[in-house]
Amino acid sequence: MGELLNKTLASIKPLDKEAMRKASARQDTLIKPQGALGRLEEISITLAGIQRKAIPQIKNKAVVTMAGDHGVVAEKVGNYPQEVTPQMVLNFVNGGAAINVIARQIGARVVVVNMGVAGDLPAEIPIVNKLVARGTANIARGPAMSEAQAIQAIESGIEVINSEIDKGLDIVGTGDMGIGNTTPSAAICAVMTGQSVKNVTGRGTGLSDEQLEYKIGVIEKAITLNDPDANNALDVLAKVGGFEIGGIAGVILGAAARGVPVVVDGFISGAAALIAEGLCAQAKDYMLLGHLSVEPGHRIMAEKLGLKPIVTLDLRLGEGTGAAIGIFIAETSAKILAEMATFGEAGVSESE
Structure with a gap:
């Protein structure tokens, strides 16, 4: 490492x-x-x-939203084109996304990080550039990334959180953006919890029954083909993960190392939390679970990590929205x- x-x-x-x-x-x-x-x-x-x-004390708050694309979208596992990822990054920057609205309400800054967006982004926009590559490889055809890239992704997340802590930070929430990212997240969940792919895979952005069955088949194929080692979190990330998932894992680990609580968002952040906990079991003590997603695998992730959700609002958006709400409640608890x-x-x- x-x-x-x-x-x-x-x-x-x-x-x-x-x-x-x-x-x-x-x-x-x-x-x-x-x-x-x-x-x-x-x-x-x-x-x-x-x-x-x-x-x-909680005064300085941030949500770190990591963006990355996934080669597995070539398998038609979702309803949205990959072009949506850079479009949403621009929306974050312009302050028009749900995470921006909630962050403004709770007084948190939103830190947008490019971990692996496949499309072009304007050079002048105020984001943190930690590009590992323009999207992962297709996990249905081979590993998502090399081990070196997996380490780079995690260390990039550590660098981001260290920089934010140096600016002043009492609590951080994790967020994500990336078309197709529920597919690698389900793969990570299945491998690291020992549950069947069927039990942990949800409809993502709104799949039909037929599409869901197809998605399950793609994930099962990816796991069989790549054979990730459930006892080696780095191997799991490299073989079936995503750059933004690695980045979020780095944020969690970096925050834990410096005594900053981490409010974990939904399904994708949950996959990152499994990776972080796999690398250091102690890291889970620094995590708060912002909410419980409607994705079925999220409950299984929470049980594996031993975390209770702060709220249950039937969210399935990502971006860090549930984490931001969790930050508000955590701040309330500290003030009381x-x-x-x-x-x-x-x-x-x-x-x-």
Whole structure:
């Protein structure tokens, strides 16, 4: 593995148990019945452990949206042409996508990264260019990428998150854009969870029953042909993954190494989370699951990672939309811990 990746993996430590103990103790003194705020209490305690602060703080927020194309679209596994990927990147830049709307509402910056867009993008647009190649190879005909490219993709994600943390960052959400990317994500899910392709594959952008069966067949063919090693996350990424999936995995690992919580978005980000956890099991402790996608494999990913979704809104868009909503709720949990009065401060008697 690459030097930056190895250094990052070595830097991921267990959560700060003492900070979590103090956060939990303060929660128990706030002016409410113990546990009355449910998951909001749990999330604030997790944030304390990640940030290594008894009272975590969330001010600087970002969503990193990684874009990349996939050679498997040549197999006609979806309803949209590959030209949509660069068109949507431009929409992100222009502020017109759903992620832009939600990010503005929660006060988060959107960082758009070109990991592997096949089409042309204007040179002057304000995106981060980490192009590995113009789209992956067709996984139904061979590996998606070389091992060197897989490492490059992950390390590019680490570089992006390190740069954002250096600018000031308390929490990050992951997002994606790439026509056809539910196909490699389903392949990763099937391989790394041991579930059948049929159980983890959904309709993506709205496939018919016949199209879904065909998509399942393409994924099964790709797994059989490439034979990825379920115990080697780098091998899985290289053989059936995507450049943006590798980039998101790098964001997760880089954030974990520097004590920044990561709110994971939907199915594609979930595939990246499986890769990150496969490279470092400790990394999952730094993840919050923003939402539960309607893609059937997303629930299976969540169970494998041991993560509970913050919200369930039947989303299936990607872009980081569910992660952004999760960031808002995580920030709310931190503010409650920091700003809510204790029984003593409010002069209210605690129950016997």
